[in-house]
Amino acid sequence: MISSFMKRVIMALILVPSLLILVLLLPFQHHLAFCIAIAIITFLGSVEMHRLLSADGEKVSVLSYSGFLLPIAQYLQSAFFPETELTFYSFIALAGISFAYEVFTGAHDNFSKTWERNAKAILNIVYPGLFASFLVRMAFFPYPQWYILLFFLIVFSSDTFAFLIGIAFGKNNKGIVKVSPNKSIAGFAGGLLIPGILTALVSYIAPDVFPFGMSAGFAIGVLTAIAGTIGDLIESSFKRSASVKDSGSIVLGRGGVLDSIDSIVMAAPVYTGLMFIAVGIWQIC
Numbered sequence: 307m308i309s310s311f312m313k314r315v316i317m318a319l320i321l322v323p324s325l326l327i328l329v330l331l332l333p334f335q336h337h338l339a340f341c342i343a344i345a346i347i348t349f350l351g352s353v354e355m356h357r358l359l360s361a362d363g364e365k366v367s368v369l370s371y372s373g374f375l376l377p378i379a380q381y382l383q384s385a386f387f388p389e390t391e392l393t394f395y396s397f398i399a400l401a402g403i404s405f406a407y408e409v410f411t412g413a414h415d416n417f418s419k420t421w422e423r424n425a426k427a428i429l430n431i432v433y434p435g436l437f438a439s440f441l442v443r444m445a446f447f448p449y450p451q452w453y454i455l456l457f458f459l460i461v462f463s464s465d466t467f468a469f470l471i472g473i474a475f476g477k478n479n480k481g482i483v484k485v486s487p488n489k490s491i492a493g494f495a496g497g498l499l500i501p502g503i504l505t506a507l508v509s510y511i512a513p514d515v516f517p518f519g520m521s522a523g524f525a526i527g528v529l530t531a532i533a534g535t536i537g538d539l540i541e542s543s544f545k546r547s548a549s550v551k552d553s554g555s556i557v558l559g560r561g562g563v564l565d566s567i568d569s570i571v572m573a574a575p576v577y578t579g580l581m582f583i584a585v586g587i588w589q590i591c
Contacts, residue, residue: 314469340454348373370430376438404424452515464530465538468497472492475496482494497531501528509523534569537568
């Protein structure tokens, strides 16, 4: 039997080179290949989220899968219609269609669960769909390949060092968060400080690409890592509510797609917003 740690290592050896190929070797058309990959992963995550939301026996409309269209809308907006809030209007349209669907299908229980079904459908569109659209925004930053890679460096280093430092020093300080009792104070600290230090170093090494200084770099790394950590805990609460251990089984050593992207999709809007403030890239993308 392969240990959980070795499964993570094997998966990292597959995914990291794949990410590097997508970002560094296929930059064409504003990193179209990367953006397509985001849309596909978002669709798979939406399917898993739909399964979690339907775990109580109350089936959620399959229209809730449509959240994967939001990263596509973001690409079209950024590439072709920068003056139009296409992503926002697409979200409103998908929400409206989901509400209309309930009007014509909710009679089977005399609309007694309409609130629940509508709320779940919107949640499924927002998570991971709307959150994932911020990953596509990064493809339109200046030096997009380096900003994308820095983002994943922050999230991956946070996850990795939280895991390793938690194992080494977290034995006697676990259980601070009930939704994920195996997480420790030591792991949380390591998962925040290391990304902060790495981002500060990156800004020092490449100031022409990342012109926000070491102090701002440290803050960006820490705040993005905090968002990623919260994303991991939020997805844990979803799984606990559905009484499942993993959102799926497609990813070796990680469980499902949602188990693998929970930190990523929650951290992406925060990272993007921080870069808007630190670099002023809203003027470009």
